[in-house]
Amino acid sequence: MRRRDKPAHGEPLYERGLVLGKFYPPHAGHHHLVRTAQDQCERLTVLVCAASVESVPLADRVAWMREAHPGAEVVGAVDDIPVDLHDPAVWEAHMAIFRRAVGHRIDAVFTSEEYGTELARRFGAEEVCVDRDRTLFPVSGTAVRADPAGNWEFLGPAVRAALTRRIVVLGAESTGTTTLSRALAEHWRGRGGVWAKTGWVEEYGRRYSEERLAAARAADPAATWADVSFTSQEFPVIARRQDEEEERAARLGSPVLFCDTDSLATGIWHERYMGGRSEEVERIAAGTRRDLYLLTDHADVPFEDDGLRDGPQLRPWMTGRFREELERTGQRFLVVSGDRETRLATAVAAVDELLAEGWHFAAPLPERVREDSR
Template identity: 70%
Template sequence: MTRYGHGLVLGKFYPPHAGHHHLVETALARCERLTVLVCASSVESIALEDRVAWMREVHPDALVVGAVDDHPVDLRDPDVWDAHMAVFRAAVPESVDAVFTSEPYGEELARRFGAEAVSVDPGRERFPVSGTAVRADPAGTWDFLEPPVRAALTRRVVVLGAESTGTTTMALALADHYRRRGGVWARTRYVPEYGREYSELKLAELRAERPGAAWSDVAFHSADFPVIAQRQAELEEQAARDGSPVLFCDTDAFATTIWHERYMGTTSAATGEIAARGRQHLWLLTDHRGVDFEDDGLRDGEHLRPWMTARFLTQLAHSERRTAVLTGPHEERLAAAGGDLPRGGAGGAHVALVPDGGGEGVGVAEEDG
């Protein structure tokens, strides 16, 4: 089998899937060095920098570069070919010995690079998937995706609210509801509230110094909250990388900004910056009304619940986060939460989650070509 000095794999990777990774791994095995060129149109819904980052993570042994290519696609027009090649050559100026591709244009692309064309699984028999198929049905192609792509496509639902309003119960119930659908949904994850674990640690540390100390003796400081928010975001990201197409979170970094106000009486710029980097899609606010306050040893804010509910609502609206308020008994709240699950994602291709009996779940509208 011929080995090559410098190989090239070129594509949109919109998004990258198992077929793309098989192509790259095949090329890596046959080349001394490999360049992967990710080309994206400026109107596409998945950013070029994201695709480049995903490919670099999955293929650390390849040189992954990106280029914006807004030229039309017409394989019969030499002038269009010339325009594309100008973009490709600017991104990959060194000589290329072999071009690895699964596409019918591989021969012409290789000829224009002065390289040998190497065809890899052109019939997509080994991995029957395409970028178009992923965009059309992420859930149906979920097992063809690597963790960073899953994390980006996962629809993240946050349950938040004042103390003792059932956020944990609701997040767990929603995750269980999806798991029972089976298939890819059986992997639906739940992210617990890290702030509670942090609080338990603070109380344990205090009791190690002062046996018999109570929760009311624990003191919080402003510096605690960015730590909580950052760890919450990390746990969420980890869960999104190996779960199903939907993820349920018991609070998030945004909620932590409100908890900072509750304990410290002021806003926290550092916590807010962490919240701004979040990738959540829907916030379910559990109303305090109709829910008895239960003191579990880490709660002391029954009198603050009306203020917290109102503050959550105000800040959710101010930040234009998509929100649904859950009221009434638990079963009514659960039914309402299912009906409000996200049916629109950010940017171009959008994902719809179907709570009950509406097909296989996640679907993406082909608004992006």
């Protein structure tokens, strides 16, 4: 069956529909197209096609679309055939990939592209054109790739998390990591516009430590930080929770996110308290992406004991270990020093430099243009 001439009340107009695209990356226009198709189809297939030259992996795009549209069947295919809308042989080569990936008949092709008519004809399906002029969502994949920040409002949570520039402030005890990371978040929020929702991620390890000390004092009101001990198994828990809270914030905020420490730093804290490295924590840290680290120097910051700190004697060692680990893992980082105002100014300049570099997407395969059509 193709189109139901007289669908029963509430019954979809088509049995099987198709939405095809690169989704490089997915945006609000894509999601509107899929939702429209879902409303009219009993079953909808979303085919994500990616070329090998493109810089966003096919698996990521498929995962993003599955998250956004759990009711659709989302499949992916690598398509490295050059684009030529006027060459029947090229069309048929593309169609072989499409048919193999879809695996069943199609009753309706939903599209916002000019090639939708020919695509539907070759599938033997009806074409359903949806907002071809982009009046509902004035955005395109080309526009997003050129300026993600300028099109942030059109991106879903998963894509935002993937594109957010993540800035981590780390350092030894009482070196101002919380002060600086909070000040940076407040500074960017003050810029307004897309930056107004800039997020800040607190140090989960500190919250965890406060809970441990509170538990010790519940058992013995005279307990101090010296009475609290850790096991190696606690540090992977802290590292994973830190990463989870960072990921949650990246989905909700602006194109930049500021974090007071991260899972890489958790590995150094494991060394500090356990006397050696944790392979599990290091595996967790290796699976994360950071764009810039700001290492707070201890030299010009007085030590302040807040009840969760051991003393200033280990600060030089920790600063050195943070630097060694950042260098070993090839991270982009900057050591910030001086008074509070100087540190903030230095950090703002470094983040501005990072953001000015923009986002780099590899160009998709170009469309061939015939000489007689130029």
